[in-house]
Amino acid sequence: MFKSFETAICNASNETTAKRLLEAAGEIFAEYGYRAATVRQICEKAGANVAAVNYHFGDKEGLYMAVLRFVPDAHTEKYPLHGGLNPDATAEQKLRAYVQSLLGRIFDEGRPGWHTKIIAREMNEPTRSLDTLLEEFARPLHQELASIVRDLLGSRATDEGVRLCTLSVISQCVYYHHARSVIRRLYPEQRFGPEDIARLADHIARFSLGALKEFAQQKEAAS
Amino acid sequence: MFKSFETAICNASNETTAKRLLEAAGEIFAEYGYRAATVRQICEKAGANVAAVNYHFGDKEGLYMAVLRFVPDAHTEKYPLHGGLNPDATAEQKLRAYVQSLLGRIFDEGRPGWHTKIIAREMNEPTRSLDTLLEEFARPLHQELASIVRDLLGSRATDEGVRLCTLSVISQCVYYHHARSVIRRLYPEQRFGPEDIARLADHIARFSLGALKEFAQQKEAAS
Amino acid sequence: MFKSFETAICNASNETTAKRLLEAAGEIFAEYGYRAATVRQICEKAGANVAAVNYHFGDKEGLYMAVLRFVPDAHTEKYPLHGGLNPDATAEQKLRAYVQSLLGRIFDEGRPGWHTKIIAREMNEPTRSLDTLLEEFARPLHQELASIVRDLLGSRATDEGVRLCTLSVISQCVYYHHARSVIRRLYPEQRFGPEDIARLADHIARFSLGALKEFAQQKEAAS
Amino acid sequence: MFKSFETAICNASNETTAKRLLEAAGEIFAEYGYRAATVRQICEKAGANVAAVNYHFGDKEGLYMAVLRFVPDAHTEKYPLHGGLNPDATAEQKLRAYVQSLLGRIFDEGRPGWHTKIIAREMNEPTRSLDTLLEEFARPLHQELASIVRDLLGSRATDEGVRLCTLSVISQCVYYHHARSVIRRLYPEQRFGPEDIARLADHIARFSLGALKEFAQQKEAAS
DNA sequence: CATGAATGAGCCTTCATTCAT
């Protein structure tokens, strides 16, 4: 019925309309959410006609899905899952790298940031694409961290223990996106430049490592 | 121009329309967010006429503001800031109580829960009323926790240290609301009955206490 | 959700919007068909806002259905099913009355005419309401004629024989509506004033009676 | 401005786009009507580009007109006006042949059927091309039947008498197309296989012949 | 005090058409 997304963005001769649409949509969906964003707004920003969305992506939802598939490409290049670490790194190093990478994505203002922001929106206002998003992005992200956490907790850790600790670590990172409007107002002195983010990552990693170490010791002592 | 909010809810002789409107609005705003909630939906639930919102609260935004001011009343009764603890409790006890109370509100299905949920929504889609909310609710909440954290970190803790740890603790709690749709899909085996929430609170408290203890020791050792 | 049709047209204090909408819709649906008719067009004719349709009838289809239910009221008053005949009339008299009544409705320019025209449109472009229309109007119409035809054919008539003859009679009447554009161009000398219609009815009745008489005789002779 | 129709279909070397377009359009216009049929739908079925219609036929209406001129070619081959009868056949034989031929076209699923169906649609929703259609197809059809009817009515028949009887005969046939949706629902037991159609034709012919015979006798008796 | 009725702006989508290659 309409040009598929892949076809549309492959003949990227010169900034095609489809691509401009994706860029604009990514930014606007991230900022306003799926519902509040209007097709007109997106088209205007992309310098395209309102009907272009229908032509290239079928409808608003098609455009949204396309954004969700398109953005990650640039995304995973910049923020590889394993943070560029070699597999021999210690669990502690891995955790530090993980936190750093996640925080980096969260604070990234550019295209990769859209993805995170859109996921954050999906959490509050799930659309039909949440399930896809979940399986493709959220689950691997959680699982990777879970395996690191399991290493740090030691062999005695229960599944529930691992799960709760994993959530504890992730939550500390994601909160900086989720609660950004509040945090920035409550703590205006806090800056978010690259080094600040590094310090943030350091804090979260240390906080979590400390907690996990305690847990591991308690487990051991209990035995 | 229209009945002021105060007038409207003060003559609460018998379940006035204004009050029913507030109840309905609280529930619906919490569930759908400010934008997605429709005036008709709220009025229908309240058994009131469509025009009632405009009559009593001026417009949709007026109703929203009124909800934000009205709901907390029931709220603070059920979840007093200090968790009902006497001031002599240890910092650890206070932290445990704090987490328990916050989590309780977050999982509360009833009226007090609305407030937390609405604040969570404001974080993603701030409206003009965010500033009010911030000063009236978020700041005291943060400050209370900050003072507990400061106690636990010891006198050497820097302001930034306290701030970051405070956020680390809060984030773990709030995440269960914020990411509820993801968590429930990712970990369908996780239940959220009263005892489960208690276990959750226990985990977060232990995780945080462990981390804070490590921090305190490191600080000490560093001196 | 929206005022039901009955409610809407009952408080017909002074030409309510709902009623004006029905009038306008009847005329326009009859002239252009369901699809081609636009809500805007109807509202303009009715001097109402576009949203009025949504308010009073839910949506375009709701308005259409309401028209289908509303128009017949005036309809059956003017053209009672049994043509006003007493039950003792001969079958031949009944057939004449039937044809006269059906043709009358078909040529009626006023409100009752809409109904016939709309049914004619449904035949070419069925909508979801065809089934209702069928059971409520078309079937009784067919059955009444069928019983008259059965009388005329005599007791030996088969069900199929009755059915085919019934269709033969009805078709001659309906054709004047269905093919009106062609007939008027092909035979411009043909007028359609009241007496002309009476002559038409007389022709169709005689044509049909002649045919039925032949059939009845053949049946008899065959036995 | 654009390739004329003649040019387009004359170089019918190998299934040209223009020809495929005509085929597809014929089918779709017959099924959905002029308005409801979409250019995209037709082009898709024809395996052609959306712009092809404009290129070859100027616009949608041009395509429609072209279909009306093109389709009959195949049409008259299969259903010659005089039903393949030799001119010496009796009037009764001619009438039977006429009815058979007309019904055949009406129930024909293939290309010739399109034409009849499109004419049927034109009757309800006349377009600008109705006049052409009328003169080229409807008038000859009517005149042929009129001459048969005149034979059967005898020399005393008035012009009006012939006209009305002609319409009576034609209407019985066309009704099966026009009211197909109703008939099929009202009489689901009625089948429309080849023999059924033959029986239908037989009925209509006998019904009409019976009526005409009566008319002729009455005329005679009246003299 | 309150409401049923009405409004206008705006949204998503569809469609025939045209443009540039």
Place this chain on the structure above:
DNA sequence: CATGAATGAAGGCTCATTCAT
């Protein structure tokens, strides 16, 4: 000769708001 891409007008519908009683 033909096409992929783009366009603008229009359609149905929703929503917060206002009017008149």
